Amino acid sequence: MTSADAARQQKGTRPFSRFEWIVSGRYLRARRSDAFISVIAALTMIGIAIGVATLIVVMSVMNGFRDELLSKILGLNGHFTAFPIEETFDDYEAVRDRLEGVDGVVSAVAFVEGQALVTGTYNSTGANVRGMTLADIEKLPLLYSSTLAGGWDDWDDLQGVAIGSRMASQLGVTVGDTITIVTPDGPRTPLGSTPQIRSYPVNVVFDVGMVEFDSLFIFMPIRAAQTYFRLYEDRLREGMEEPDIMASDEEIDAAYERIYTATAVEVFLNDPDATWDMQLELEQAAGRPMVFTDWQRRNATFFSALQVERVVMFTILSMIVLVAAFNIISSLVMLVKDKGADIAVLRTMGATRSSIMRIFCITGTAIGFIGTIAGFLLGLVLAVNAEAIRAWVSNVIGVALFPPEVFMLSQLPSRVDALEVTVVLVMALGLSFLATLYPAWRAAQYDPVEALRYE
Known part of the structure; x- marks a missing residue:
């Protein structure tokens, strides 16, 4: 091996080198022969985006409901009510x-x-x-x-x-x-x-x-x-x-x-x-002598139910992101099988197993990252304009969505919580990264001789 080849190999072993980003970018771009795999990757992005957006909108609306109900209830009823004995x-x-x-x-x-x-x-x-x-x-x-x-x-x-x-x-x-x-x-x-x-x-x-x-x-x-x-x-x-x-x-x-x-x-x-x-x-x-009753005890059952509902809804809707993350696994497994010959060529040119693994980790994580960012932007737009969208949809279909008689409020409230949004984004990105590990590991285990035997 020449000194130039050794230098290239050493450069290729550095974490997320330019070579790895270039190869990952080529795998992300659609070509005619890879159209089916690219469609699966696009659908995976859409699934992650929908899951993230749904989580942000639902949690924001539930936060808005809690805050609005709390402000209304405590706007007319005190934090303490004192009754004479x-x-x-x-x-x-x-x-x-x-x-x-x-x-x-x-x-x-x-x-x-x-x-x-x-x-x-x-x-x-x-x-x-x-x-x-x-x-x-x-x-x-x-x-x-x-x-x-x-x-x-x-x-x-x-x-x-x-x-x-x-x-x-x-x-x-x-x-x-x-x-x-x-x-x-x-x-x-x-x-x-x-x-x-x-x-x-x-x-x-x-x-x-x-x-x-x-x-x-x-x-x-x-x-x-x-x-x-x-x-x-x-x-x-x-x-x-x-x-x-x-x-x-x-x-x-x-x-x-x-x-x-x-x-x-x-x-x-x-x-x-x-x-x-x-x-x-x-x-x-x-x-x-007076009996003091605070608002937390007066409304304990109601606000406890709201809290339980928030946790349950977050858990259930997180499954959407989890399913989309499993789609990353399937799309990467198909991509690895389709690129078996390319992986063998890269190995013969000096790419290490860790470099191959990082290439496919970058590819899968990029799918999750793009979907997460798209879902984040879509979720913010929907959460901020929740009431306007509700009113528009109600006028179009002629049916009252979220009727006040049922939900107790005349408008659909929404409050975006920065911490909850951060948790959703970190969860989506984390699941996207974890989903890439197994396909990337399988790609790194390819034997160049076996892969090129019938080529």
């Missing part, structure tokens, strides 16, 4: 202010809540009626800024209500119309309780973008709600004597004062995940 909760404003002064608390709101039947122009439905002051409503940006019709001006002084857009559509009412609210727990008579029936004008129609809230909740001024649900008691004023049965209404009103109570206080934190650290401090700051 005693039946009377007349110091709710003082408790609210004390809780709001704790470090790490963004705001606290007191509210009155009850279930009722609501009747409109065309229909009736059940509702969750919640009474709040305007100052507390302003602490809920999701609600305060979601007004579709009407306004919150003079909210505390009015006897009107705010209802969700879906409830308004179901009842056939809008701003200025009247709804009737009915609850069975009304005034008590010798014959039992009578229904409490009152009519209220609609002052606000809101749309927070979550079906549950837009079709279920009714908000009214807290004083109106306390009166409607009879959350008050008349106490004899300090220093006053109980009037006799012949006293006038004016004397009775002067002797008694009406004390209003609330249902609970909701607390909003800077860090939603700090509930375990904050609970003891909030219990001490309340200044009275």
Whole structure:
């Protein structure tokens, strides 16, 4: 062997030399005699691209669902809900202010809540009626800024209500119309309780973008709600004597004062995940016995189901990439058999077994790399424009995809997570590389003499 041949052989043994890249590139380019193998390689690229894109889109949509549901749920419901242990909760404003002064608390709101039947122009439905002051409503940006019709001006002084857009559509009412609210727990008579029936004008129609809230909740001024649900008691004023049965209404009103109570206080934190650290401090700051329930315990089953679904979907959809990686094995095995004579010639010219192995590793990995990058770009485009694509497809086929009544959100959310995308890309590239090892090893084992015997 001449010194030039030795130099060429030494150059060929270096990892991923120019010679190996050139040969791998020739094997990747389609020729008429290799058309079938090239078609298989192209289909393998498409399979990897589809698998990667599907993983990115599905995981992004599931991330968007979780974030959107979390923001909606915690936009109206606090990270903590504090319920009084005693039946009377007349110091709710003082408790609210004390809780709001704790470090790490963004705001606290007191509210009155009850279930009722609501009747409109065309229909009736059940509702969750919640009474709040305007100052507390302003602490809920999701609600305060979601007004579709009407306004919150003079909210505390009015006897009107705010209802969700879906409830308004179901009842056939809008701003200025009247709804009737009915609850069975009304005034008590010798014959039992009578229904409490009152009519209220609609002052606000809101749309927070979550079906549950837009079709279920009714908000009214807290004083109106306390009166409607009879959350008050008349106490004899300090220093006053109980009037006799012949006293006038004016004397009775002067002797008694009406004390209003609330249902609970909701607390909003800077860090939603700090509930375990904050609970003891909030219990001490309340200044009275209260039961604190955090959002994680209230929605534990729901968010656990979402997490399990994310893991299962990732595992199942990863199989698409795995199947495409097996296609790399089949296409490389066919390529190795087709290029048996070429491998023998390269071996006789001084190419080592490791060089032959690297050539086919580069070829297979390039197929996986191109497919992964194509899938990455396609997945990003689809994930970023998920809602626009959903709306377009729904209009074309005339069928509502992801109906809000089922998925609870009025739009299809999507959030691309950089870490998850990185994991998907690394997994696809890793599987593509591993799939090349066996065919490349088989190619490196070719005996030049046997391969060229019948040529």
